[in-house]
Amino acid sequence: MDSAEYERTIASRFAAFDQDGNGYIDREDFSGAAAALLAEFSVTARCERGQALYSGAEAFWQGMAGIADVDGDQRVSRQEFVTGAVKRLRDNPGRFAGIARPFLHAVMAVADPDGTGLTPASAARALTVLGVAQDRAAEAARALDRDGDGRIGEEDVLAALASYYVTPEHP
Ligand SMILES: [Ca+2]
Ligand SMILES: [Ca+2]
Ligand SMILES: [Ca+2]
Numbered sequence: 001m002d003s004a005e006y007e008r009t010i011a012s013r014f015a016a017f018d019q020d021g022n023g024y025i026d027r028e029d030f031s032g033a034a035a036a037l038l039a040e041f042s043v044t045a046r047c048e049r050g051q052a053l054y055s056g057a058e059a060f061w062q063g064m065a066g067i068a069d070v071d072g073d074q075r076v077s078r079q080e081f082v083t084g085a086v087k088r089l090r091d092n093p094g095r096f097a098g099i100a101r102p103f104l105h106a107v108m109a110v111a112d113p114d115g116t117g118l119t120p121a122s123a124a125r126a127l128t129v130l131g132v133a134q135d136r137a138a139e140a141a142r143a144l145d146r147d148g149d150g151r152i153g154e155e156d157v158l159a160a161l162a163s164y165y166v167t168p169e170h171p
Contacts, residue, residue, distance in 0.1 A: 007082050014081050017064070019131060024075040025064060030057040030103075033130055040129045041110050041122075049109050056103035063099025097158045104157050117151030120144065 015021075019029040034057040035045070043050050068076045068084030076084070089096050109115075111122040120141040127137035144152045144160055 011078060011082050014078050016131065017076075017081070024077055025068075025081060026075040027058070027061045030061040030064075033057060036129045037107060037110055037126060040125060041113070043110050043113070049106065049113075053103070053106040053110055056106035060100055060103040067095075067099070094162065097162045100161055101154075101158060104161065105154060108152075108154060108157065117153070118157075119150060120152060123152050123157075 017025045034053045112118040124137045124141035
């Protein structure tokens with residue numbers, strides 16, 4: 001994959017972060033995603049899991065801004081996302097996983113209230129709330145359960161996220 005193609009792939013990920021579709025990734029995209037997830041899974045914002053989700057979302061935003069908000073205007077433009085992602089994450093997908101981890105941990109707690117492990121069905125609901133088309137969400141959720149035991153672990157999600165957002169798929 002040449003570098004222009006890589007940048008196009010990264011640019012296509014932008015829309016997944018720009019949850020409200022206003023052309024920028026900013027704090028509201030992350031807090032809005034947290035609010036939508038809490039509503040979907042009937043978890044209140046002020047309980048422990050709700051608070052963890054909001055602080056995970058804020059940490060994710062701060063990490064994203066630290067990597068990509070080059071001009072410091074508290075929003076990440078498409079160009080900043082492409083440049084930041086290409087320059088700083090291509091060789092280090094683990095860094096991306098690091099900034100996403102608290103949010104993912106909190107999402108999984110919200111979507112797995114009894115702590116028995118995240119099911120593909122719940123993961124698909126979470127992905128749908130985050131804007132993934134329903135059939136693609138179901139497919140992606142099934143793929144997350146790599147060993148087919150009906151449960152999805154945090155490492156499964158982190159690995160998939162790093163590869164989805166940062167590393168382009170190889171043909
Ligand atoms: Ca936005
Ligand atoms: Ca900016
Ligand atoms: Ca599994």
